[in-house]
Amino acid sequence: MNVHAEWTSFGEGFTGYLARPEGSGGESLPAVVVLQEIWGVDPHIQDVTRRFAALGYVAFAPDLYAKDGQRPEPLAAERVEETKRFLDSLPPAAWGNPDARQQALDALPAEQGARIGGTLGAIFSGDRKALALPAIAAAAWLRSEEGVAAPKVAAVGFCLGGMLSAQLACRDPQLAGAIVFYGAAPEEAQIPGIACPVLGIYGELDKRLTEPVPAFAEAMRSQGKSFDYVIYDDAPHAFFNDTRASYRAEAAQDAFRRAAEFLQRQLGA
Incomplete structure (x- = not known):
């Protein structure tokens, strides 16, 4: 169809x-x-x-x-895609391990690490149940x-x-x-x-x-x-x-x- x-x-x-x-x-x-x-x-x-x-x-x-049709900058589509590629480069067990994620972030160029870290923070923190609204x-x-x-x-x-x-x-x-x-x-x-x-x-x-x-x-x-x-x-x-x-x-x-x-x-x- x-x-x-x-x-x-x-x-x-x-x-x-x-x-x-x-x-x-x-x-x-x-x-x-x-x-x-x-x-x-x-x-x-x-x-x-x-x-x-x-x-x-x-x-x-x-x-x-x-x-109003706009996402916060850390959740912009291109930022999310970059973060997805970063997580895909890690072992699955590291996804939910903040220490392992941070260690991998620290190995990146500073600007890139800060950018991805900001998006990870926006994705994994906050009151997710509020998204039910x-x-x-x-x-x-x-x-x-x-x-x-x-x-x-x-x-x-x-x-x-x-x-x-x-x-x-x-x-x-x-x-x-x-x-x-x-x-x-x-x-x-x-x-x-x-x-x-x-x-x-x-x-x-x-x-x-x-x-x-x-x-x-x-x-x-x-x-x-x-x-x-x-x-x-x-x-x-x-x-x-x-x-x-x-x-x-x-x-x-x-x-x-x-x-x-x-x-x-x-x-x-």
């Missing part, structure tokens, strides 16, 4: 990447909020957004870093915007966006479903707020995020919530991202199939 995609503004000074089936303008379709990895609404997330639109939905990826605004906009007026809205997120997809499930009682690709689970105290089914998709090697999943599943079950999940053998974090060395084609293809089936159940074709 051919899709039309464009950048648009929404809510109070937010922007996002909107994709929908070609020729569906003015038609009310179910919608999917696509929530970014830490890199932002980069070419990969734009491609994923178009893939969900090709399933027959309005798909919308809010840029969680932008305000544009996600909530995006879901509300999809329901109410003239020319969209989605009858149902679901969310899917990756990494940072996976955590935010779960947060949206906790904080948006109208959400029809949430898909969490290797994102942190909400706190147990938030579970009573979840009013929709949740699908979790994880990689076995992503221990930090995968090991807590059975406990979250039990907490969801004990509170009468719907949570299904799959953990792919030998798959690392970000195994769905086909632009990264972490990509695992077989797991990614099966995960997309599961996500599409979940959306079919929760949103309809």
Whole structure:
């Protein structure tokens, strides 16, 4: 299915990447909020957004870093790409190790190290849950915007966006479903707020995020919530991202199939 995609503004000074089936303008379709990895609404997330639109939905990826169409300088697209290349040069274990990252930064030319260090600080620090605000605004906009007026809205997120997809499930009682690709689970105290089914998709090697999943599943079950999940053998974090060395084609293809089936159940074709 051919899709039309464009950048648009929404809510109070937010922007996002909107994709929908070609020729569906003015038609009310179910919608999917696509929530970014830490890199932002980069070419990969734009491609994923178009893939969900090709399933027959309005798909919308809010840029969680932008305000009034502009990102802070440390989160500018070219700075993020430079930082991504830097992290790709390190062993995966160093990503979450501030000392190892700093040692690698110190080996760079001073100006480059300061530039990348500033972007790392912007990406890895701060209140990430606050980024749920544009996600909530995006879901509300999809329901109410003239020319969209989605009858149902679901969310899917990756990494940072996976955590935010779960947060949206906790904080948006109208959400029809949430898909969490290797994102942190909400706190147990938030579970009573979840009013929709949740699908979790994880990689076995992503221990930090995968090991807590059975406990979250039990907490969801004990509170009468719907949570299904799959953990792919030998798959690392970000195994769905086909632009990264972490990509695992077989797991990614099966995960997309599961996500599409979940959306079919929760949103309809």
